[in-house]
Amino acid sequence: MPETITVDEMYQIERLVINNNQNGNLTKDKFNLINEQAQYDYMEFLLGDLRRYQFGRPIPPAAWGMTARIRQSLTPFIQPPTSVTVDPATGIAPFPPGYQMWDAMYWSIYRKRVKFIQQERLDSHLNSTINPISRNPVFLSIYTGFEVYPNDIGAIRLSYIRNPRPIIWGSTPDIYGRQVYNPALSSQPEWFREDVIQIMARALRMMGVSLQAAQVSQYADQIKNVGQ
Amino acid sequence: MQRKAFIERFLIQIYGGLPSDDAEMTYDLINSWLPDAVAAAAKQCYKESIQLDGVGYVNNGFYSTFSGLAISADSTDNLCWKFELPEIPPGIGESMGLAEVRFYGDGFTSFPTIPLSVNQWGYFDSMRPIANKIMYMQEGKTVRAKTSLILTSYTATVKMISGGDSTNLDSELVVPPDYFPIMQEYLKVQLGFEKAQKPDITSDGVDMA
Numbered sequence: 001m002p003e004t005i006t007v008d009e010m011y012q013i014e015r016l017v018i019n020n021n022q023n024g025n026l027t028k029d030k031f032n033l034i035n036e037q038a039q040y041d042y043m044e045f046l047l048g049d050l051r052r053y054q055f056g057r058p059i060p061p062a063a064w065g066m067t068a069r070i071r072q073s074l075t076p077f078i079q080p081p082t083s084v085t086v087d088p089a090t091g092i093a094p095f096p097p098g099y100q101m102w103d104a105m106y107w108s109i110y111r112k113r114v115k116f117i118q119q120e121r122l123d124s125h126l127n128s129t130i131n132p133i134s135r136n137p138v139f140l141s142i143y144t145g146f147e148v149y150p151n152d153i154g155a156i157r158l159s160y161i162r163n164p165r166p167i168i169w170g171s172t173p174d175i176y177g178r179q180v181y182n183p184a185l186s187s188q189p190e191w192f193r194e195d196v197i198q199i200m201a202r203a204l205r206m207m208g209v210s211l212q213a214a215q216v217s218q219y220a221d222q223i224k225n226v227g228q
Numbered sequence: 229m230q231r232k233a234f235i236e237r238f239l240i241q242i243y244g245g246l247p248s249d250d251a252e253m254t255y256d257l258i259n260s261w262l263p264d265a266v267a268a269a270a271k272q273c274y275k276e277s278i279q280l281d282g283v284g285y286v287n288n289g290f291y292s293t294f295s296g297l298a299i300s301a302d303s304t305d306n307l308c309w310k311f312e313l314p315e316i317p318p319g320i321g322e323s324m325g326l327a328e329v330r331f332y333g334d335g336f337t338s339f340p341t342i343p344l345s346v347n348q349w350g351y352f353d354s355m356r357p358i359a360n361k362i363m364y365m366q367e368g369k370t371v372r373a374k375t376s377l378i379l380t381s382y383t384a385t386v387k388m389i390s391g392g393d394s395t396n397l398d399s400e401l402v403v404p405p406d407y408f409p410i411m412q413e414y415l416k417v418q419l420g421f422e423k424a425q426k427p428d429i430t431s432d433g434v435d436m437a
Contacts, residue, residue, distance in 0.1 A: 118431070120431035131257060
């Protein structure tokens with residue numbers, strides 16, 4: 001298990017930052033809502049943020065698979081190759097539950113690759129004499145899953161990144177009506193400790209905007225951009 | 229060296245390591261370039277033999293034997309039979325590519341048959357038959373043989389420059405290892421050229437490649 005911090009620690013840290021700046025209280029619902037968004041925002045950054053693409057060079061500064069460091073951050077969510085059946089009539093393999101992004105696709109007992117292509121190259125691949133589709137299968141990414149060629153490939157093995165578990169700070173009221181942390185009703189972050197810090201920085205950035213508190217936003221930006 | 233190992237070695241070289249899942253160069257693609265590379269190496273061997281020894285030949289290490297080639301009647305000529313080669317051999321010299329043709333049947337193999345050029349083929353028709361000799365002429369992938377024997381009950385066995393069995397990547401690449409560098413240089417030029425091309429990454433109806 002990666003070393004991480006609990007959702008309660010996250011809640012305490014974020015509440016401390018906000019309360020220190022006397023920017024109001026951090027409610028349970030707001031914490032849960034914003035941190036859930038923040039972890040997806042961070043995952044988007046690790047997978048390759050589309051906003052960072054440059055014209056003619058669709059490669060962001062940080063992207064999935066670019067370095068071992070980024071890959072390691074995502075290891076809690078990388079699913080080992082899982083068998084997915086391909087419908088022989090349509091060639092469609094549905095997304096597995098909790099699917100976020102593909103990592104690699106294989107076929108046959110030798111785990112040969114199934115290559116990702118864009119629609120515009122499908123004709124060339126289907127009609128290639130040198131690389132017959134029967135030995136050089138490809139897949140397209142579609143809304144409901146993957147369209148695999150040749151359609152009758154049978155089954156593929158898919159390695160993919162799944163969605164992270166929700167980050168939920170669960171609580172029960174004490175005799176005075178104050179919310180007290182309840183681990184049984186909570187859902188812990190699955191990320192490494194250093195990645196949780198990145199998520200909290202993003203959450204604080206959103207809260208800073210919500211509270212119109214420039215100093216909270218600046219603090220969060222500083223963590224994101226400069227480090228500590 | 230195994231054909232697959234030669235291709236893999238080349239892929240590692242051109243990609244600066246083992247290729248990723250996105251690699252455009254496949255085993256099948258490089259395998260399709262190998263006959264060209266083998267022919268270039270064999271031709272270099274032929275040239276070197278003339279330069280060094282004064283006699284044109286291609287080293288025996290380039291040759292493979294293919295047997296069991298089915299023979300059929302050739303309706304384009306009289307008393308003529310034909311069979312298909314596995315591939316067209318390199319066109320080195322007059323008949324260096326296809327060095328030997330024999331016929332096999334009833335447990336026995338014939339003496340080597342006599343190669344003719346296209347011009348000799350026509351001339352031969354007006355000559356008196358040579359006893360116990362079968363003449364043949366290679367024409368692309370087809371080999372035609374003239375004899376009064378009915379050859380359809382035989383099979384052909386040939387020795388030719390080919391690089392081996394191109395349909396089986398586990399087979400041996402039939403080239404002397406001292407000619408691998410010539411093949412590699414040839415492939416580097418051809419596939420390095422391909423690698424240097426800028427791919428068209430937008431599908432907008434304009435051919436940007």
